[in-house]
Amino acid sequence: MRRMAAVLSAVVMVLAGPVAPAQAAPPQPGAAGIGDSYYPDYGNGGYDVEHYDIRLRYQPATDELSGSTTIKARATQDLSRFDLDFRLGVKSVTVDGRAARFARSGDHELVVTPARPLRRGHTMTVRVAYSGIPSSTTGAWFRTPDGAVAAGEPEAAWWWFPANDHPADKARFDISVAVPTGVEVLSNGTLPHPPSPDGPGWTRWSWHSAHPMATYLAFLAIGQYDIERTRNSIIAYSQLLTPELEAAARASVGRTAEIVAWESSLFGPYPFESQGGVVTPPDALPYSLETQTRPTYGTSHFRRGPNPNVVVHENAHQWFGDSVSLTRWQDIWLNEAFAVYAEWLWSEHTGDAPAQQLFDEYYDGFPDDDTVWTLPLGDPGVPVITPEIYFRGPMTLQALRVTVGDPAFFKILRAWPAEHRYGNGTTAQFVALAERLSGRDLGPFFQAWLYTPSKPARPS
Structure with missing residues (x-):
């Protein structure tokens, strides 16, 4: 039977002719x-x-x-x-x-x-x-x-x-x-x-x-700068700064090593080979930015005097946004929520207002119909850089902290930049990590805080 089948197959091939190789697209x-x-x-x-x-x-x-x-x-x-x-x-x-x-x-x-x-x-x-x-x-x-x-x-x-x-x-x-x-x-x-x-x-x-x-x-910063170098740090100050701005900037950015060491104790080892900052000329840069290894600072942050919070914020981004970067801009909260929340943790660290007090002030301060609540944090639309991200973002993290407890929360805070070091991340991956480390189903929590266009219930 096998012999007959082989003969029939051969006959079919002869009648049909040779099979042409598949053509590559x-x-x-x-x-x-x-x-x-x-x-x-x-x-x-x-x-x-x-x-x-x-x-x-x-x-x-x-x-x-x-x-x-x-x-x-x-x-x-x-x-x-x-x-x-x-x-x-x-x-x-x-x-x-x-x-x-x-x-x-x-x-x-x-x-x-x-x-x-x-x-x-x-x-x-x-x-x-x-x-x-x-x-x-x-x-x-x-x-x-x-x-x-x-x-x-x-x-x-x-x-x-x-x-x-x-x-x-x-x-x-x-x-x-x-x-x-x-x-x-x-x-x-x-x-x-x-x-x-x-x-x-x-x-x-x-x-x-x-x-x-x-x-x-x-980034590039080109001009007249005073450059301070140590073993693993480069900080530069524009020579065009007024004496008042220079004093405030130096009192802030000069604390970079101290702030990075403190953030490393929370978020894990500093991810890059160098640190520091660049204070740009007056009114040259309309914002500050977490440019990798060396944030760039606009002088508006120093007009009222020393401002270590902006240094805390931009250096927190070295973990959250720089080492772990976005896969899509819709997930911008993964950058900004952590950077602002680092400011809240710094407030706790320095003996100022605890994070829960800051949460309460924000939560109670915005009316129910404010865009802080009606703009979904996890899908904010374009442009992605809006004030709402900076308010609802850290509130979401404090609500998560209350929901899962400090031990699980700080494990999450450290694990996220460790597991995605030098790569990219998404909100879905962060939710999965939070559920794994807390041992809880957090779907309803994140649905309320990231995607529902209304004020979530106060966590307890």
Whole structure:
């Protein structure tokens, strides 16, 4: 019987002819967005960046920025072309050393077509040469009397370097900038060697980041700065500060090492190779930002005197937002709630108001119909940076603390940055962690505090 079946199979094959091999699908363009429903054109699809090598030259007198960024990335699909987020004028693009075609699309899409399609899994090297005046467009580049500051959220990169500009695609960075001699350049990570000559009258500053970083956390501060260095810390103060602002800033940012040591006792080991801060010129930066390893501080925080709370806040982000970054901007509360709650814990630590007292003041202070209650914390919409996040966020964490008890709560607080160190996280993952460590079903709790557009019941 088996013999007959084999003969019949052979006859069928002869009659039908040879079977053609399956044809591989042709390479496709990478998506123009990474897939974030809040910001559909942020980031890009089809590749994952491993490293940015940014080499620039900046003239403070004219705000002219020129140079190149070399991107090492792995294709996650067969690619016929791909996008980068970038706005300045592009001179040339190469992919794996071969000239590539490029074109503009939309507000900030640079569409790159390589000379040859890229196969999935291939590690490509993309070099973009460019120049322009970053301050000629609005965004995250702020010109100052002595230079510039580049810092912003939820986007910042595409005003000064081409990138996959979304925190879901983190990478390592080397940032090198040549400036007229006598001008300082601050950025992320460490300064592996002293600034070096780069032609007559020019000096190059080269910064290295050892751990993955979201693109919006990369920054530049260029100008006249007083720089204080210790073994693992760099703090810089603008020389344009008034005496009053400088005194307040130094009394605040000068406590960074103390504050980071205290936060490490709560959140686990400090996640990065360097710490510190940069106090920018007066009114140069309209906010402060948790730029990785070295927060940037706007002077508005110091107009009423010393303000260690802002130092507590921005350095708490080194764990919550920087080491563990968002997968999607909808989950912004995972960044800001923890940073503000760190301020509440600092208040307890220094003998001021306990966290429960601060909760009660907030909870009782907002009417039932206030947007603090009607805007769902876990799905706030666009723009994501709103006052409601900073009020309802820490209240949610204090309510969780009351609900699960201090032992479980502080385990959760430490486990979240440990289990997602140098990666990304989502609200669903945080809820699962809280349930696992508390041994409780917290679905109704998080539904009420994150997603229900009304005032939750007071926890007890």
